[in-house]
Amino acid sequence: xxxxxxxxxxxxxxxxxxxxxxxxxxxxxxxxxxxxxxxxxxxxxxxxxxxxxxxxxxxxxxxxxxxxxxxxxxxxxxxxxxxxxxxxxxxxxxxxxxxxxxxxxxxxxxxxxxxxxxxxxxxxxxxxxxxxxxxxxxxxxxxxxxxxxxxxxxxxxxxxxxxxxxxxxxxxxxxxxxxxxxxxxxxxxxxxxxxxxxxxxxxxxxxxxxxxxxxxxxxxxxxxxxxxxxxxxxxxxxxxxxxxxxxxxxxxxxxxxxxxxxxxxxxxxxxxxxxxxxxxxxxxxxxxxxxxxxxxxxxxxxxxxxxxxxxxxxxxxxxxxxxxxxxxxxxxxxxxxxxxxxxxxxxxxxxxxxxxxxxxxxxxxxxxxxxxxxxxxxxxxxxxxxxxxxxxxxxxxxxxxxxxxxxxxxxxxxxxxxxxxxxxxxxxxxxxxxxxxxxxxxxxxxxxx
Amino acid sequence: xxxxxxxxxxxxxxxxxxxxxxxxxxxxxxxxxxxxxxxxxxxxxxxxxxxxxxxxxxxxxxxxxxxxxxxxxxxxxxxxxxxxxxxxxxxxxxxxxxxxxxxxxxxxxxxxxxxxxxxxxxxxxxxxxxxxxxxxxxxxxxxxxxxxxxxxxxxxxxxxxxxxxxxxxxxxxxxx
Numbered sequence: 001x002x003x004x005x006x007x008x009x010x011x012x013x014x015x016x017x018x019x020x021x022x023x024x025x026x027x028x029x030x031x032x033x034x035x036x037x038x039x040x041x042x043x044x045x046x047x048x049x050x051x052x053x054x055x056x057x058x059x060x061x062x063x064x065x066x067x068x069x070x071x072x073x074x075x076x077x078x079x080x081x082x083x084x085x086x087x088x089x090x091x092x093x094x095x096x097x098x099x100x101x102x103x104x105x106x107x108x109x110x111x112x113x114x115x116x117x118x119x120x121x122x123x124x125x126x127x128x129x130x131x132x133x134x135x136x137x138x139x140x141x142x143x144x145x146x147x148x149x150x151x152x153x154x155x156x157x158x159x160x161x162x163x164x165x166x167x168x169x170x171x172x173x174x175x176x177x178x179x180x181x182x183x184x185x186x187x188x189x190x191x192x193x194x195x196x197x198x199x200x201x202x203x204x205x206x207x208x209x210x211x212x213x214x215x216x217x218x219x220x221x222x223x224x225x226x227x228x229x230x231x232x233x234x235x236x237x238x239x240x241x242x243x244x245x246x247x248x249x250x251x252x253x254x255x256x257x258x259x260x261x262x263x264x265x266x267x268x269x270x271x272x273x274x275x276x277x278x279x280x281x282x283x284x285x286x287x288x289x290x291x292x293x294x295x296x297x298x299x300x301x302x303x304x305x306x307x308x309x310x311x312x313x314x315x316x317x318x319x320x321x322x323x324x325x326x327x328x329x330x331x332x333x334x335x336x337x338x339x340x341x342x343x344x345x346x347x348x349x350x351x352x353x354x355x356x357x358x359x360x361x362x363x364x365x366x367x368x369x370x371x372x373x374x375x376x377x378x379x380x381x382x383x384x385x386x387x388x389x390x391x392x393x394x395x396x397x398x399x400x401x402x403x404x405x406x407x408x409x410x411x412x413x414x415x416x417x418x419x420x421x422x423x424x425x426x427x428x429x430x431x432x433x434x435x436x437x438x439x440x441x442x443x444x445x446x447x448x449x
Numbered sequence: 450x451x452x453x454x455x456x457x458x459x460x461x462x463x464x465x466x467x468x469x470x471x472x473x474x475x476x477x478x479x480x481x482x483x484x485x486x487x488x489x490x491x492x493x494x495x496x497x498x499x500x501x502x503x504x505x506x507x508x509x510x511x512x513x514x515x516x517x518x519x520x521x522x523x524x525x526x527x528x529x530x531x532x533x534x535x536x537x538x539x540x541x542x543x544x545x546x547x548x549x550x551x552x553x554x555x556x557x558x559x560x561x562x563x564x565x566x567x568x569x570x571x572x573x574x575x576x577x578x579x580x581x582x583x584x585x586x587x588x589x590x591x592x593x594x595x596x597x598x599x600x601x602x603x604x605x606x607x608x609x610x611x612x613x614x615x616x617x618x619x620x621x622x623x624x625x
Contacts, residue, residue, distance in 0.1 A: 317545065318548070321545050322537055322539075322545075364506070365506065448492075
């Protein structure tokens with residue numbers, strides 16, 4: 001229809017003000033201070049219930065009968081020794097790096113499927129998802145260093161004694177996975193993921209910026225092909241990276257839903273970041289061309305994919321719960337009541353933040369374009385999915401040495417501020433609205449009534 | 450919708466864009482429009498007509514809550530209280546097992562409830578016959594605008610002229 005809305009100017013430059021920079025740097029400093037405080041507390045007080053963990057390990061070693069061998073191994077795997085502060089720092093780096101890698105790559109995922117679908121509505125705020133993957137090199141390098149230096153604290157399968165046939169620690173199950181889970185292949189895959197994701201984003205970003213200068217449909221057609229290729233790559237690498245980065249921490253355990261599960265988690269968190277960034281830009285006077293229909297569609301995206309994440313979460317849980325096989329249920333037992341029930345609270349808070357709150361908040365029509373509700377719902381999802389990765393990584397890597405205090409929040413805040421800084425610097429580099437995008441006209445008139 | 454009585458002026462349009470632009474124009478001229486009938490939904494027409502927003506979303510939520518409660522009550526009563534059975538070694542009342550059915554019944558009640566509510570509120574029940582139609586071509590290729598003469602203070606000629614000026618290709622009189 002010929003829209004009744006008046007269309008604001010599409011020429012606008014985002015300015016990353018010194019005030020915003022200062023706020024982000026102060027935020028990062030607060031995060032560092034929290035880390036220091038957390039490290040100080042941990043160094044003086046130990047992990048939570050350190051004594052209990054030791055007792056756990058001792059009882060496991062004391063009763064190595066063949067009947068409960070698998071149970072002993074599972075317990076021993078989870079807490080064969082109580083891990084200290086160093087491991088906790090590596091684990092925190094890993095959780096955050098994996099989480100922010102996911103959010104970053106979802107930016108590329110979002111523009112790719114919008115290109116493939118030849119979607120028109122999203123063109124006006126396309127610069128926002130386009131800005132996310134610039135953070136990938138940072139998280140990639142952190143992950144590489146964390147794996148190479150601290151990987152032994154996180155990944156049980158890096159212990160070479162597991163593979164010595166006849167050795168005291170020989171584990172036939174893990175040895176059977178050696179073809180996939182070995183350090184050179186793992187590092188190779190890790191580098192491959194980041195090179196592919198970041199490299200393809202660089203190219204699609206280049207097309208987008210050239211399109212801004214030159215115009216025409218040539219870059220649009222090229223972007224469709226590249227986006228489609230990325231979806232093929234990401235279709236495989238999203239699953240394999242989920243196995244590598246997260247599932248291999250619980251080395252014995254496996255779930256065929258896990259790739260989906262992690263993708264769902266990354267996706268909804270990425271959508272929440274995109275929505276939140278659009279809302280924050282609008283509040284600062286930018287992106288006036290984004291109307292309530294765009295916001296409603298973004299709100300629907302967050303709403304729908306919160307439900308999708310819950311669906312996958314529950315599908316994984318229900319099958320394991322129903323089949324009740326010890327090698328599978330150990331995963332949930334560790335989280336429900338393992339380690340003195342330490343991970344039970346984060347586990348259930350995750351469900352509240354990622355499902356119940358966004359579901360109820362974003363259910364009505366008007367909520368989906370109300371800035372304040374969108375902001376609260378997006379923050380719920382962003383924090384909730386951080387805790388989702390926390391509950392996925394920590395029990396298997398830290399066990400009873402884990403904690404959830406200033407150290408954890410400090411790392412999260414530091415990553416969040418760095419990510420915000422990265423997004424804002426990218427947004428500054430180009431016109432906020434892709435002025436020659438062939439679908440821009442459609443997007444400006446987007447109206448879902 | 451139910452009782453249509455009295456005299457109506459019926460404008461017949463050939464194009465959805467024309468009728469969409471005619472609506473604000475006529476309303477500005479002081480014509481009170483009863484309804485516009487179209488073979489397909491037209492974006493922005495509801496807003497242009499100034500219709501109050503549908504409350505079917507509220508009904509949907511109520512139906513959903515009803516379905517959710519019915520499912521849980523049914524399963525907890527039958528499986529846990531009236532005839533307790535152990536299935537798969539789980540508790541008699543084990544909520545995780547109930548979630549898929551709870552979800553299904555919530556969706557079922559919501560979907561059926563909404564459709565039935567929609568049919569009833571629009572007088573579309575299977576038992577309803579002799580629908581009063583302004584112009585049957587609104588189900589084919591024409592866009593039909595109905596104006597209730599009993600609710601308009603402007604004269605028939607004035608409205609008729611306004612309709613033609615706004616792009617109506619025919620203006621008919623319909624008496625129920």
